[in-house]
Amino acid sequence: xxxxxxxxxxxxxxxxxxxxxxxxxxxxxxxxxxxxxxxxxxxxxxxxxxxxxxxxxxxxxxxxxxxxxxxxxxxxxxxxxxxxxxxxxxxxxxxxxxxxxxxxxxxxxxxxxxxxxxxxxxxxxxxxxxxxxxxxxxxxxxxxxxxxxxxxxxxxxxxxxxxxxxxxxxxxxxxxxxxxxxxxxxxxxxxxxxxxxxxxxxxxxxxxxxxxxxxxxxxxxxxxxxxxxxxxxxxx
Amino acid sequence: xxxxxxxxxxxxxxxxxxxxxxxxxxxxxxxxxxxxxxxxxxxxxxxxxxxxxxxxxxxxxxxxxxxxxxxxxxxxxxxxxxxxxxxxxxxxxxxxxxxxxxxxxxxxxxxxxxxxxxxxxxxxxxxxxxxxxxxxxxxxxxxxxxxxxxxxxxxxxxxxxxxxxxxxxxxxxxxxxxxxxxxxxxxxxxxxxxxxxxxxxxxxxxxxxxxxxxxxxxxxxxxxxxxxxxxxxxxx
Amino acid sequence: xxxxxxxxxxxxxxxxxxxxxxxxxxxxxxxxxxxxxxxxxxxxxxxxxxxxxxxxxxxxxxxxxxxxxxxxxxxxxxxxxxxxxxxxxxxxxxxxxxxxxxxxxxxxxxxxxxxxxxxxxxxxxxxxxxxxxxxxxxxxxxxxxxxxxxxxxxxxxxxxxxxxxxxxxxxxxxxxxxxxxxxxxxxxxxxxxxxxxxxxxxxxxxxxxxxxxxxxxxxxxxxxxxxxxxxxxxxx
Amino acid sequence: xxxxxxxxxxxxxxxxxxxxxxxxxxxxxxxxxxxxxxxxxxxxxxxxxxxxxxxxxxxxxxxxxxxxxxxxxxxxxxxxxxxxxxxxxxxxxxxxxxxxxxxxxxxxxxxxxxxxxxxxxxxxxxxxxxxxxxxxxxxxxxxxxxxxxxxxxxxxxxxxxxxxxxxxxxxxxxxxxxxxxxxxxxxxxxxxxxxxxxxxxxxxxxxxxxxxxxxxxxxxxxxxxxxxxxxxxxxx
Numbered sequence: 001x002x003x004x005x006x007x008x009x010x011x012x013x014x015x016x017x018x019x020x021x022x023x024x025x026x027x028x029x030x031x032x033x034x035x036x037x038x039x040x041x042x043x044x045x046x047x048x049x050x051x052x053x054x055x056x057x058x059x060x061x062x063x064x065x066x067x068x069x070x071x072x073x074x075x076x077x078x079x080x081x082x083x084x085x086x087x088x089x090x091x092x093x094x095x096x097x098x099x100x101x102x103x104x105x106x107x108x109x110x111x112x113x114x115x116x117x118x119x120x121x122x123x124x125x126x127x128x129x130x131x132x133x134x135x136x137x138x139x140x141x142x143x144x145x146x147x148x149x150x151x152x153x154x155x156x157x158x159x160x161x162x163x164x165x166x167x168x169x170x171x172x173x174x175x176x177x178x179x180x181x182x183x184x185x186x187x188x189x190x191x192x193x194x195x196x197x198x199x200x201x202x203x204x205x206x207x208x209x210x211x212x213x214x215x216x217x218x219x220x221x222x223x224x225x226x227x228x229x230x231x232x233x234x235x236x
Numbered sequence: 237x238x239x240x241x242x243x244x245x246x247x248x249x250x251x252x253x254x255x256x257x258x259x260x261x262x263x264x265x266x267x268x269x270x271x272x273x274x275x276x277x278x279x280x281x282x283x284x285x286x287x288x289x290x291x292x293x294x295x296x297x298x299x300x301x302x303x304x305x306x307x308x309x310x311x312x313x314x315x316x317x318x319x320x321x322x323x324x325x326x327x328x329x330x331x332x333x334x335x336x337x338x339x340x341x342x343x344x345x346x347x348x349x350x351x352x353x354x355x356x357x358x359x360x361x362x363x364x365x366x367x368x369x370x371x372x373x374x375x376x377x378x379x380x381x382x383x384x385x386x387x388x389x390x391x392x393x394x395x396x397x398x399x400x401x402x403x404x405x406x407x408x409x410x411x412x413x414x415x416x417x418x419x420x421x422x423x424x425x426x427x428x429x430x431x432x433x434x435x436x437x438x439x440x441x442x443x444x445x446x447x448x449x450x451x452x453x454x455x456x457x458x459x460x461x462x463x464x465x466x467x468x469x470x471x472x
Numbered sequence: 473x474x475x476x477x478x479x480x481x482x483x484x485x486x487x488x489x490x491x492x493x494x495x496x497x498x499x500x501x502x503x504x505x506x507x508x509x510x511x512x513x514x515x516x517x518x519x520x521x522x523x524x525x526x527x528x529x530x531x532x533x534x535x536x537x538x539x540x541x542x543x544x545x546x547x548x549x550x551x552x553x554x555x556x557x558x559x560x561x562x563x564x565x566x567x568x569x570x571x572x573x574x575x576x577x578x579x580x581x582x583x584x585x586x587x588x589x590x591x592x593x594x595x596x597x598x599x600x601x602x603x604x605x606x607x608x609x610x611x612x613x614x615x616x617x618x619x620x621x622x623x624x625x626x627x628x629x630x631x632x633x634x635x636x637x638x639x640x641x642x643x644x645x646x647x648x649x650x651x652x653x654x655x656x657x658x659x660x661x662x663x664x665x666x667x668x669x670x671x672x673x674x675x676x677x678x679x680x681x682x683x684x685x686x687x688x689x690x691x692x693x694x695x696x697x698x699x700x701x702x703x704x705x706x707x708x
Numbered sequence: 709x710x711x712x713x714x715x716x717x718x719x720x721x722x723x724x725x726x727x728x729x730x731x732x733x734x735x736x737x738x739x740x741x742x743x744x745x746x747x748x749x750x751x752x753x754x755x756x757x758x759x760x761x762x763x764x765x766x767x768x769x770x771x772x773x774x775x776x777x778x779x780x781x782x783x784x785x786x787x788x789x790x791x792x793x794x795x796x797x798x799x800x801x802x803x804x805x806x807x808x809x810x811x812x813x814x815x816x817x818x819x820x821x822x823x824x825x826x827x828x829x830x831x832x833x834x835x836x837x838x839x840x841x842x843x844x845x846x847x848x849x850x851x852x853x854x855x856x857x858x859x860x861x862x863x864x865x866x867x868x869x870x871x872x873x874x875x876x877x878x879x880x881x882x883x884x885x886x887x888x889x890x891x892x893x894x895x896x897x898x899x900x901x902x903x904x905x906x907x908x909x910x911x912x913x914x915x916x917x918x919x920x921x922x923x924x925x926x927x928x929x930x931x932x933x934x935x936x937x938x939x940x941x942x943x944x
Contacts, residue, residue, distance in 0.1 A: 004889065092804060114377075119682065157699060157931065157933060158928075158933055159391050169853070215851035220866075225464060333568050337687050339689070379547070381642060394695025395696030405827065408827030446827065457577070459577070461631035586867075612823075613836070633862075693856050
């Protein structure tokens, strides 16, 4: 099924959508898990502004050293877009601090993706709702920290609900999780889904002047003020 | 329909549910819009810890002076539970700063109320999901500020979604909006809905030591420190 | 003092800073309270993407009809930057739903403005901290809803703290409150303050495709699904 | 210094404060890092509702297996109070998903702890501000996710600011980080600090009916609705 729907792989379809909509505004490269260091070498990461992450079934075999490298880059300012089953990727769990577990069922439900943050850049040009005729169902309870911004909520034919589009900041980096997208359904060929991903790449991109240095302890040598507690104020 | 489902009025049903579940922990009183000052006199408000607010169709005729009085009391610490069509009450709009508009349809949809904040006191003892067999549909986009805490999300047979349980703090007061509850359906007789309301009353109750004084400008006479800017730090 | 520090008025200084840093990216116009409709006619607002609002002492005499007009425009997507004592403007209070009161003292404190959201576009190119040698003190408790994003925190020589840079979304519009800026101190000539305002204008600008229509009630005629409750699921 | 200020250890002082203020409402036990499994055996954790965590300098030698056990318990509903330098504990970093780094200086600064969430249960009975005459300085940028609720902000004589009291929910558990408290200063003997800790223990305590089971994947067998997409709605 996946081979028929995605002859160029999931990464190929995602990359094609970004290129189609963003053209010269982005340079898109793909790496895959079977490459050395999963293709995410220091050199590659150092040249990446926004990383999309799609994975399935083999999250456990992702190298912890690579996860740590991506993590440091996100805290330093790189945007990250974990997609669909990347809710269970090591990098997403590490950034969230929760189990990221959810309810699911694969029975060809229709998914409706509703915008609850109109005016947010990620929602630009997106219909209300996006109709995905067939999709795997992801449902609540989705064990994530409360999102900084709730962008999309999805419903399914079966009556379930899912926080399908969420943003968080971690360090200097911006994260957008977006759940639609499964290897058994042509979701990444859907015009509105391509639009969301393109919008999200622009939103998650760091400023051109970012240094990508993760926050670290600062031993602050000198006070800014030479103040003292005003004597009359000692009230505790 | 309303008279048959709610022979004691909406307020009677809500009050009965609270008394049933909370017993001696609360003293429940009801006031109605047709009373002088809608029953919300200074004296009554000064003796109220948590106010539930249900209204329908006649929000426009609520006296602005009473709204201002309730508003000041909320900022001072009183809990407020706007219920169902109280999304369009003057007091809720004034506290939110948005239009509080939404999508709706009255066609007897089933509503499923999903918990997305397990462990929150308002969700204690609540099934996942609550099943309300027939309800008016309230859908997104619901024009509210992003909730401080998203507690419940509802789906409807028609595929719509709604942020049906939301909390905000305003001043010292706590607000919980909860959408299930309509005069044409027996929603307030539903055991799980009664449970949510009882939980929310306990959650929204101010501490026993609260003074109910709304925040006001403070002309702070003296500095806490007698500090000065350390000369070497003037870098701007 | 104000005439000497701000020979072109506060609005003149703010406009000059934006023009200096943003050049052709913006068209800056100024209106003043003494103009008919305070200069904020339908026509002017319909041609405004982001509105900065500075006011002092005469907030009470701002026409409610103009406030309502600005409010509708913000909910429709216009960015709003309430500055300094605009914490007490009618438009800010209406959008916040709180008293917006605070503590203050005018004794020439030094203010340090600390970034707590590095990587946020509003903080780009801003030193840590911004040092403002002399400023009016604004302190907590500042009676606002918890910000969607806390961007800056300020301290003062006297030991006070203030949530000096905060964002909220209301409807489709983005709001950034920024407290530094007083008529008795040359704050709007400070390079870092000018930088923050320029960043904020870009951040608050709506997407080019925005329609500026405030959210309104939608009577949704037809369900998306023709679902029914699956019989075995009636558990409540 | 620590031995003189805290003859019963940090844990002894914290426990004494809780017992003094909460009496029969709590049963307080202490464990220390040098015990087998740091004293945090399955049995002990299974009998713990709220865990306070103070540590210094030896975070790196805490056993990962114990950290994982505490983590699962928090997601299942146990409250957690990381105190002071526990910002660098493995458990806090794992729950936050960030580096939790900060700026610091040990020069006997006075710390003022300002309430920015009046009416929150953690702030009950707390003066505005709390004055701590001598303390280690912790300053921004503090690399944490934006708190769900910002409760306290601290300033220091040197002009620095710190988000000193913050809450987050993770899974079903509640977390309150509170920075005042250092082994070289008598902070945990301060009446207002003891009050904050006692309030926080009550706030973080799970409901009596909590099952302490961490969220996990749910393979949801049956749809709630047997709905289908209404034909006319296929608009994508």
